[in-house]
Every structure is written in C-alpha cells, then in structure tokens.
Amino acid sequence: MLLFLSSFAFAEDSAFAGARAEADARKQPEALATAELGGILSFGNTESMALNGQGVASYRWLDNAVGGTFGVNWGQSRVDADGDGKLNDAEREADYVKTAEREAATLRYDRFIGGITSLYGLAGAFTDTFAGYDYRVNGQVGVSRAFVTSVTGGFKGEIGVDVAREDFVDGISPNAQTVLSARLLLGGRYMFNPHVTFEDTLEVYESLLDQEDLRLNNTATVSAVLTGRLSMKLSHVLAFDNIPVEGYQQLDHSTVASLVVSFL
Secondary structure, three states, X not given: OOOOOOOOOOOOOOOOOOOOOOOHHHHOOEEEEEEEEEEEEEOOOOOEEEEEEEEEEEEEXXXXXXXXXXXXXXXXXXXXOOOOOOOOHHHHHOOOEEEEEEEEEEEEEXXXXXXXXXXXXXXXXXXXXXXXXXXXXEEEEEEEEEEXXXXXXXXXXXXXXXXXXXXXXXXXXXXXXXXXXXXXXXXXXXXXXOOEXXXXXXXXXXXXXXXXXXXXXEEEEEEEEOXXXXXXXXXXEEEEEOOOOOOOOOEEEEEEEEEEEEOO
C-alpha cells in the first residue's frame, strides 16, 4: 500500500478540537473547511494512476463543535504480468489492476466544559480491501483536553473508549469481529513562523478483551503556506496493528504530498 502521492491515511483534525482560545473567542462562531488533493499520472513505459484526496470541515459555536472528514485513496496500473521488466502490447491492452482503494469518513461532536476541555462522541467508517477490510465501522466517546495553547502551537490529549465492527474480505475466517478498545491520543503542533507549521498526532488503541491486540496510528505533517488560501502539505502516516487481518502485514506507512485549499 506504499504509494508516494497516492496513499491515504486518516488523522485527527489539524485544527485540534479543544485547543481554541477561551473567553471572548468562544462567543464567536468559528468555521473551518479545507480540501486537499495529491496524485500521480504516468503513461509510456509505465502506466499508472493514483489519487489521494481529503476534505475537513468543522463548526464551533458557544460550547459546541461539530466536525467531519472524508477521504479517498485510489490507485491502478497496468501490470507486467510476465515479469520481463516491460509492458508488451498484450499487457498494455489488458485492464488496469487496482493497487489501492480506500474510502473513509468520520463525524464528531464536542461539548466543551470551559475553553480547553470537552466531552466528545465520534462515529467513523472505512473500507480498505488491500488491508483486508470490506468495511470497518466504529463509535467512540471520551474526554479531550488542551494542555498547552499558544499563538505558536499547542499540546493536547484525549482518552476514551472505542467499539468497532470489522467485516473482512472473502477468504478470511472468521469473517467478522467486534473490537472493544481503550484509546489514548497525544497531539502537538508548532508554528516555526507564520508560513511553516509542524504537527504530530499519535493514537494508541488497546483491546479490552485481548491484551495482544494493540494498534498504533501516527501522523506527522509539515505545512507551508503558499498564499492566503493555498498551502503545500507533506505527511507521513504510520499504522501498526499487532494482530492484523490474517494474511496481511502488521505495518503500513505512506508519504503523501498534497495541495491544500482553505475555504473558511
């Protein structure tokens, strides 16, 4: 699943829900909407196409906030079936073979207790057959707190409980399972200057029914502002599952470069 400029990974909203300013700032509604796109298109000696896209939106008013994400990662190419190191005429006429196909969405609600602590509920779903999932649906509740907030950055933490229903691709037995996990998130953000920002978010999921079932998700990004609404983002995403779907790898990681447009 490692495809430069084409892998998709879903991370915590970079706006850091819970890290807003207190007092008067909380009285003013705040809205955020961004879209990002990256990809690759190659024809000639090799023929491949890949697309990575994500949309993020959130709205906060008084002590309430709602937000959501949606993302896709699609990839396909013509395959050197005979392994001779080139595409012959028959291989060029063959259908494209999928190399990545993932879609995911999340929806979240926060109820703030003061300006830096919130109770949250989250629902999400994704499909990723290249990781063994026909689909995975999860729900989550917990507490979020911003420990550090400043003009140049911040640090936040979240703790909660996650329940997920996982349905696997054909050939996996058993073909489905339910996972109940404790969740811990730590996230930091630092602005080097008005144009360059670094962020890192680490999520840990520990099954409450099987101690060996440990999952880690880490997303590190560097964003550079190009204009008032346009920026360039470079992301590295690492996903580790100590007990992956049978026949699949424990570790997935990807590097993605994309253009980000801020609408609000």
